[in-house]
Amino acid sequence: MNPVNATALYVSVSRSVLQCDPRDPRALAELCKLLPFFRQSLSCLVCGDLLQDPIAPTNSSCQHYVCRSCKGQRMQLKPSCSWCKDY
Structure with a gap:
């Protein structure tokens, strides 16, 4: 983030x-x-907890952030995004 x-x-x-x-x-x-x-x-869109060591998606059009440790996992929360799909 x-x-x-x-x-x-x-x-x-x-x-x-x-x-x-x-x-x-x-x-x-x-x-x-x-x-x-x-x-x-x-909140992280993967784990749902407050962001810990947040990272932004590589596509700058998306505003969804995830915890660094959640990178590579499937989004559990909505909204999902046509830009980032899953991490």
């Missing part, structure tokens, strides 16, 4: 959590809507 993209996403998530007013039900509801997206964006 491009370190800049991973860092930017991490900072965005952290900022959203820290700026959320826990007394505001609407703010909490918005945060709860975003957390699954953030989790999916930082």
